[in-house]
Amino acid sequence: MLSEWQIRRDIVDIGKRIYDKDFVAATDGNISARLNDDRLLITARGCCLGQLKPDELILTDFNGNKLSGKGQPTGEVSMHITAYRERQDIYAAIHAHPPITTGFTVAGESLAQCIIPEVVLIFGTIPTTEYATISTDEGAEVIKKLIKNHDALILDRHGTLTVGSDLISAFYKLEKVEYCAKVTLTARQLGRVKTLSENEIEKLEDVRKKYGLKTKLSLCEQCGICKS
Ligand SMILES: [Zn+2]
Numbered sequence: 160m161l162s163e164w165q166i167r168r169d170i171v172d173i174g175k176r177i178y179d180k181d182f183v184a185a186t187d188g189n190i191s192a193r194l195n196d197d198r199l200l201i202t203a204r205g206c207c208l209g210q211l212k213p214d215e216l217i218l219t220d221f222n223g224n225k226l227s228g229k230g231q232p233t234g235e236v237s238m239h240i241t242a243y244r245e246r247q248d249i250y251a252a253i254h255a256h257p258p259i260t261t262g263f264t265v266a267g268e269s270l271a272q273c274i275i276p277e278v279v280l281i282f283g284t285i286p287t288t289e290y291a292t293i294s295t296d297e298g299a300e301v302i303k304k305l306i307k308n309h310d311a312l313i314l315d316r317h318g319t320l321t322v323g324s325d326l327i328s329a330f331y332k333l334e335k336v337e338y339c340a341k342v343t344l345t346a347r348q349l350g351r352v353k354t355l356s357e358n359e360i361e362k363l364e365d366v367r368k369k370y371g372l373k374t375k376l377s378l379c380e381q382c383g384i385c386k387s
Pocket of ligand 1: 188254255293318
């Protein structure tokens with residue numbers, strides 16, 4: 160069990176990695192970690208994820224009320240809380256604006272396609288939520304159902320939400336979503352995107368079962384095989 164201070168330091172470290180990898184610009188994005196059943200650490204509204212300080216993070220309850228820290232919790236606090244309420248197995252959540260992934264959703268293009276084997280293995284599918292007005296409770300509404308079965312969501316014309324059992328796993332999922340967008344974009348630029356065949360997906364499903372992965376393989380738009 161990590162101490163609260165260690166979790167604070169981990170949030171600072173992950174924030175720097177997110178900023179350095181251009182997964183956010185300026186003061187975009189937010190990070191949270193669940194400490195226990197009624198306490199949450201979350202980044203402040205208007206802060207830059209590249210320059211966080213451990214003692215400036217906001218401690219809130221699960222209604223989003225601030226208990227300590229500098230400034231106010233991010234305007235997306237209700238989205239983070241909803242993710243924890245729907246998923247007792249997760250302890251960290253990251254909202255970021257990775258540019259290629261965000262470009263896909265701005266163009267009205269989905270990444271819920273069975274193209275890259277290890278992406279299908281880890282995520283099943285990466286669905287896109289409905290549109291929500293930023294910094295309102297709409298963000299919580301649009302993720303509520305999807306987050307139950309998915310560790311990575313694309314927020315329509317806004318960015319991503321990734322969750323995990325700890326901060327590093329939520330970060331790796333963010334990295335992986337942007338990688339998926341990059342590879343898909345490159346393939347499209349080269350002129351052809353090969354989707355996985357029925358047989359290839361069935362074998363991946365066997366591996367997913369073996370690993371006990373609970374994320375859902377559904378909503379695939381192109382191969383037509385994984386539709387729920
Ligand atoms: Zn955002």
